[in-house]
Amino acid sequence: MGYRTRQGDMILECLKAQGSRHMTVEDIRAALRDKGESVGQATVYRHLDRLVREGVAVRYAGAGGQGACYQYTGCGEDVRAHYHLVCSGCGRMIHMECGLMDEVTTHLLEHHQFRVDRFRTVISGLCRQCADKRS
Amino acid sequence: MGYRTRQGDMILECLKAQGSRHMTVEDIRAALRDKGESVGQATVYRHLDRLVREGVAVRYAGAGGQGACYQYTGCGEDVRAHYHLVCSGCGRMIHMECGLMDEVTTHLLEHHQFRVDRFRTVISGLCRQCADKRS
DNA sequence: TTCAATGCAAAGCTTTTGCATAAAG
């Protein structure tokens, strides 16, 4: 399902190379441009949507309401269920495997008729270090 | 600094009347239209920006990069805690005020050293209707 | 009378879509 292309590989590489940092669509295009490559913006959007759908990346709103941020998670569909916490201070991502969150998933389904998509859900907040720094 | 106007008062009233719920710019215009009032969208944006700057309201990103959400805070009083569920099928947003989620907030802080920001956190998934439609 | 606020329309952004062309399998 889906052909493998040079552009797709390059976009994924770009995200991976950023480690715990997120990138906007323009960040990605700029990074590719620096390597002498040019990829259409529609193509970037289409690949990022796919990566998010597959759980390889997450998408969340950037500061100030501007363009969306994308970040590599390094986990595919077959990885054990977990949620992603992203620190809005340092950008670090925490993979959270926890019984309580499994309970939440079940609770939302049974009591709120809502089927959570863990791959699209990003819990935003501050990690310990960043929270300390601000108080 | 600034004149007091009918439009400004009406917009603030609108937000206040929603209590712990947020509104988009269009929600506000629609509510005013229901009262037989018509306020230009630029005016609504300008007032909301001001209210956010003054700390009277907060702004956060809505679903999938769509319109921003604004919520009355009551000048520093705590906004009543709730999480946002967004259906990726129909785009509808569900406000979830629930004891279990309060527990989650506490749990994340105490066991994962993570301070959740409810306004930036959007739980993505499918609502009942959309889930049924797809199976 | 003065100066800020309004409303409209135009402009700016980000993201999506349609379609002919190129590339993968």
Added chain:
DNA sequence: CTTTATGCAAAAGCTTTGCATTGAA
């Protein structure tokens, strides 16, 4: 050869800006 991916440009949202006009003080 068939099907998917690409890239361009156009379209589609949301938000901001410019400017003549209205309304507050």
